[in-house]
Amino acid sequence: MNKIHFILIIYLLLLIGCKSDKKKSEENIESPIPEKVIKTIEKDMFLNSFKIDTTLIKKDAFGDLKISNSIKKDSILSLCHCKKYKKNNRIKIQLKTAIPTQKELDTMSESFKKRNRLLQFGDLSSLKTINGQFKFITIVLKDSIIESINLYSKSTEKEYNGIDFDSLSIDKYKINVSKFNYSIASNVYGNFELHLEKSFGFFENDTILKGDFLCNNWRITEKEQIKNWNIKKSFENRNNDRGFRVNQ
Incomplete structure (x- = not known):
């Protein structure tokens, strides 16, 4: 060579x-960076906050609960109820909503998924029965402190590890509120962003919830009431109960 x-x-x-x-x-x-890695980074970067925001605007008791997995987004109707404890400046804020059962979500078209079961409880027409998962986001505030945030779920099916009730504690949050004085419930309103440890249940990996709240003096549904709630029986008695109420 x-x-x-x-x-x-x-x-x-x-x-x-x-x-x-x-x-x-x-x-x-x-x-691309794996989605799991992105979510881990986002979770680590998320900082909790609870503060007064003087720029807030009052919304309605009925509102849209926004659901996301960082890629896909959707929204469903929610209803806000509150209960104040004037003696110790404490208030419970509860957003109620409802979605189809998992079996229904797996089989029905997108257009039917958002037909909110929450409104069906107020339907006094010819519906004979109801199916669905009923969700209760419950935020407890005392002074300038978040006492607790929980998501309670009750279904007409036994779809939470073989039972029809599930409870999830939430420790990732951003909450803005109009004031820290809760003596007049109607003056308490705000917005929130919650990050869940597991899916909300409307679509895959939907762990981010955003919404608004406007307080009032309506009835709050406690955890044990939700756990023992007979959904179908309440639906049958809806003419007497006048809509979406939890009765044992």
Whole structure:
């Protein structure tokens, strides 16, 4: 092999190596970061906050609960109830909503998924029965402190590990409120963002909830009442109960 041939071979090897490195580099750039890694980073960066916001605007007791998994977003109707404890400046804020059962969600079209079961409880027409998962987001405030945030779920089916009730404590939150004085419930309103440890249940990995609240002096449904609630019986008696109430 003469000197020229040797130089050509070295040049070709270097050229192939450069192209290979370039291709690998391009592949690395184009490869997306795994969704699991993104969610872990977002979770670690999320900082809790609870503060007064003087720019808040009063919304209605009925509102949209926004649901997300960072990629997909949707919203469903919710209704806010509150109960104040004037003696110790404490208030419970509860947003009620409802979605189809998991079996229904797996089989029905998108247009039917958002037909909110919450409104069906107020339907005094010819409906004979009801199915669904009823959700209660319950936020307890005392002075400038978050005492607790819980999501209670009750279904007409035994779909929470073989039972029809589930309770989830929430410790990732951002809540803005009009004031820390809760003596007049109607003056308490705000918004929130909650990050759940597991799915809300409307679509896959829907762990982010956002919404607004406007307080009042309506009835709050306690955890044990929800747990023991006979949904179908309440629906049958809805003419007497006048809508969405939890009766034992």
